[in-house]
């Protein structure tokens with residue numbers, strides 16, 4: 001009895017990820033990572049130089065953490081401490097890059113990362129990329145935007161609807177940025193078999209209505225098809241920004257997870273022969 005309860009507590013992830021430059025930008029400054037232990041989206045900050053360098057630095061650090069975590073969920077992982085250390089390391093890296101090259105000063109990125117612990121996630125979140133949970137047909141945002149308009153909503157000065165239409169809706173009050181300390185939200189998120197999680201950049205939810213996102217996320221059994229549908233919807237809405245999605249299903253361990261090769265995409269995925277590609281090979285052998 002006890003053995004079956006222990007067994008039931010361990011589930012696995014089936015994941016997919018996709019990114020698209022959109023219809024109006026020349027460069028994709030978003031990056032994302034998806035693997036059996038970690039999911040993450042980073043959006044290099046618009047209006048700042050070299051957002052692609054910043055999002056690549058963030059997702060490279062996430063991929064390095066993924067390589068250190070065992071795929072077999074050993075007891076004793078402290079995922080909150082791991083994620084806090086990664087976030088602090090990203091800020092130090094952005095500081096170093098800024099010192100080496102004045103053009104890179106003040107570059108920044110969002111980061112929404114979810115580390116899988118076998119029965120739930122530990123979330124680390126800074127900025128205005130978002131995490132959502134689809135459970136029992138309802139899509140609920142599980143991250144809180146670090147934006148000026150969200151602060152106004154919290155203070156009762158704006159409704160959610162007004163905030164979504166606000167001309168300065170993307171102005172951030174927190175981000176990972178050279179020259180400033182990171183203050184990530186770090187917390188636990190429960191999960192159960194049948195749950196589907198979505199991480200995405202604002203190129204998705206900024207232009208696709210919530211109900212259309214919900215319908216797309218609920219609309220296919222395959223995470224890959226959900227990713228493709230969301231990218232189509234965002235491009236269909238004009239694709240003004242870079243578009244990035246990670247979708248992960250929580251499955252009973254007995255279902256197996258199928259393909260478990262980690263994905264690194266967007267700005268972080270461009271250097272296919274670099275350290276990230278080597279990382280991918282190492283994980284595949286593990």
Ligand code: MG
Pocket residue numbers: 043046201202203241242
């Ligand atoms: Mg964006």
